[in-house]
Amino acid sequence: MTQDASCSLETPIPPRFLADRMVGRLARWLRIVGYDTAYLPQLSPQGLLREGRRQGRVLLTRDTRLLREKDAPPLLFIRDDHFREQLKQVIHECHLTPMTSLFSRCSECNQVLAAVEKETLQGQVPEYVWRTQETFHRCPECHRLYWGATHKDHVLAELRRIGIEG
Secondary structure (H helix, E strand, O other), X not given: OOOOOOOOOOOOOOOOEEEOHHHHHHHHHHHHOOXXXXXXXOOOHHHHHHHHHHHOOEEEEXXXXXXXOOOOOOEEEOOOOOHHHHHHHHHHHOOOOHHHOOOOEOOOOOOEXXXXXXXXXXXXXXXXXXXXXXXXXXXXXXXXXXXXXXXXXXXXXXXXXOOOOO
């Protein structure tokens, strides 16, 4: 892929992404909308290329030097500095349907979330949350707990602001 290319037939469906250190916020938002997005800011550009090839991921980058690499994995050059425009670009160019798997991944470590029985969480979440929420999920890797509440409303409002409707 080149700077002007989009996700193509050579990429998995749905695509799996690898974000470089310049697009960390984009990585988090792709996870929020349900896409497998590895974020490895400690890797060098060459390390990112190797990891992208090894894992079969589309590399998301703002590094123009990577566009010249002959043996690069599928690569999408992110044109804008702002995460809202970045997210719109990836959704459009990779033909994503983000509302189908919203909140299915851990926004911190990218693992698929697992449903948790509410009864098992009494005393582990704030009392108000336990009383007012019915659905809970936990990350099997970092054990972070997720529930709807106002965070979900804020995320949905943000997605509407950038033109993504459910």
